[in-house]
Amino acid sequence: MLDLLGAMSEKLRGLANELDAIAVQIEDEQSVNAKLADRYKQVQALLGAPVQG
Numbered sequence: 001m002l003d004l005l006g007a008m009s010e011k012l013r014g015l016a017n018e019l020d021a022i023a024v025q026i027e028d029e030q031s032v033n034a035k036l037a038d039r040y041k042q043v044q045a046l047l048g049a050p051v052q053g
Contacts, residue, residue, distance in 0.1 A: 044050070
């Protein structure tokens, strides 16, 4: 029984590590998206286009 619990605990730690890595990747993508949105607004302003959002 303890072997089973140990194996399950190890598996859960592995899954938690994967989730942490995914969360970091999502944060990085959100940062890139925010920067691209800012650049898009700057270009629109330079072109005299109405800025949306």
